[in-house]
Amino acid sequence: MPPLLLSVGLASLLATVHALDNGLGHTPRLAFSTWNFFGTGATESEVHDIAASLERTGLKALGFDTINIDAGSLDRDRTTGRLVASSRFPSGLRNLSDWLHGAGFHFGAYNDISGHTCGNGPAAGSLGHYEADAVTFAHEWQVDYLKVDFCGVEMPGTPPENCTGVVGRSCGTVPVESAGQYAHWSALSTALNKTGRPIYLDLCPHAIADGVGTEVPKGKLMYAPPKEWTLSQRRALANSLLVEYDNTWDAWIYKQTSGLIFNIDAMVQATTLSFSGPGHWNYADMLQMCAYGKGVTPGGGMTLNEYRVHYSVWSILASPLVIGADIRSLEKDHPDCLTLLKNAAIVAVSQDPAALPPRLVSQTPPLRSAEATTLTITSQTFARPLSRGRLAVLLLNRGQKTAKLSASWAELGLAVGLRVHVFDVIAQSAAGTATDSFQANVPSHDVAFVILEPEAGAPPLHRVVR
CATH class of the missing domain: 2.60.40.1180 (Golgi alpha-mannosidase II)
Known part of the structure; x- marks a missing residue:
């Protein structure tokens, strides 16, 4: 599928923007994501087990009532072009969605703004399918939360990926350049809003680092809104925008170039903290809380003190709090860290109803x-x-x-x-x-x-x- 063309009216689009009108995200989202522990391998039965664990541990009662199934969960039918669930979800995503809703949870799904995904799903990215996929997410699967990644990046000076005749694999890039990237995000966001179903929208834009201060070297990609985007433009796109130099690995420092403190600095340097507010939040990425080196993400684990830093800083910086550890075993293996996760005062700072920026x-x-x-x-x-x-x-x-x-x-x-x-x-x-x-x-x-x-x-x- 060739990339979606978005040349018409771009200047007008960027000049006239409005807040994303879905009524969601007055406070930062509380959720669980499958990515940090399961990677692309989460299964339907494991999602059921996670839901039961959130209920049993009291985390659901504290507000962690959204379960997001991250990368690797989708495929695209080669004949119809429609999104379908991967084979690890044999009952289908609508049945899983109905089950989660019946258990009192919100259902979260994943896709990508480009033709690629970070989870190796064959041609599952939404490029060229924004409106059709929006209908699938909103009406067919009854999604409440949608994470949209950006893994097919077209760097400045490089031509778009040639997808002519490509069938059965991911293809299609989106320009990282500020205006072109914004146009794609806006088209996807508008398509979702047009469905009429309120969906909390969590987007993962890219920016090219200028190398100033703590930023990664000049010219390197980082997850952050391009600095040219104004507050009104950012508010028009999503309920949360990812900000990090690199994935938040399970380490205080990882290979001297990434880790927890690097992404604390990203929230200070790579975005504008005052841009956070009701319906639009800077998102410091999923929590590695209580993982202790287990799961697919690298890092080797942190101490309880370091996890306390992690949780507390994410809270005061008004980032969404998205748990990623294997909570099925926390009661037995790390009860002290589970107690930290259940600290109601930390969560209350995150969820304060005044919803003011840090x-x-x-x-x-x-x-x-x-x-x-x-x-x-x-x-x-x-x-x-x-x-x-x-x-x-x-x-x-x-x-x-x-x-x-x-x-x-x-x-x-x-x-x-x-x-x-x-x-x-x-x-x-x-x-x-x-x-x-x-x-x-x-x-x-x-x-x-x-x-x-x-x-x-x-x-x-x-x-x-x-």
């Missing part, structure tokens, strides 16, 4: 200084305004030793001399009061995570500005 308060070495690289940054402070005039604050120690970290009221925009109540998010308990600063001795590769709350009768700690 910000980087400070960093050592300072952001965009010549000394600041992912491997040299020793500490970061993040903050996010919450409902009821409260303020979430996180102190992250990336160094090798316990460090005394602090956030002053001046840095947080609070009045000098103000006394506030402190709630410890990790301990889920009150932690006294603080005046002029919040300080904590933070162990290596760990966080202090608190909520500051005004005293009774005092004004809110922030003003809600949209």
Whole structure:
């Protein structure tokens, strides 16, 4: 199938955009994805087992009620051109969707903006099929959540992939160049919205790194919205947009070029944190929480402290929280990490109804200084305004030793001399009061995570500005 042509009206399309009108994503999504543990090999029976485990462990009751079946789950019929389920789902995706809905879950599916997918599905990518596939997802399979990848990338200066006569394998690229890429995403998003079924849309755009600050080397692809896209353009496309230098591997540092801290820096450097808000979120990728080196994604595992960093930073940065570990065995193998996953206070910061964006308060070495690289940054402070005039604050120690970290009221925009109540998010308990600063001795590769709350009768700690 030749690539879809999108030349008509492109300038007008980019000049006049509107928010994605599906009514979803007021807060970041909570979900489970099959990718991190199963890769392309998830089966129908395993999805049933995951659903039962989410119910049994209490994670579903906490809000993790969406199950997304990631790459490798789809094929395309060579005769009809329609999407079909892979052989690992013998009952078909509509039957699985109905079963999940009957069990109180939302059903998530996967595809790709290009003719390729990252899961080796023969010609399963949506290029050339945006409207037909939208109908399949919305009406035939009753999908509630759709992840759309971008694995057939056409780099600047290279011709489109020639798919003439190609049958039975993936083919067809989409330009990474900002305007051309946006046009394809917009066509797909519009097709889904036209079906009338609300589908939470999770897109994975690419950008070419400029090599500034912590970014990957200049000219390398990274998952992020191109920096030319405005807030209104991003809001028009999706409920969440992926932001990462590389896949979030199960490691603090992986081969000195990727790992957890690299993708924390991607959220700071490769996107605009203030662009997050109701219906449109920066997404730091699926959680490696509690995987401990198991599953198909590399990395070897992290410590419980490092998983606490992972969960807490994703929460305060208002990223969707998408579990990827084999939760079937967590109760037996890693009950302490399951307890961390079920920390209701961490989830509550993520799901705060004010739905306000976070910000980087400070960093050592300072952001965009010549000394600041992912491997040299020793500490970061993040903050996010919450409902009821409260303020979430996180102190992250990336160094090798316990460090005394602090956030002053001046840095947080609070009045000098103000006394506030402190709630410890990790301990889920009150932690006294603080005046002029919040300080904590933070162990290596760990966080202090608190909520500051005004005293009774005092004004809110922030003003809600949209």
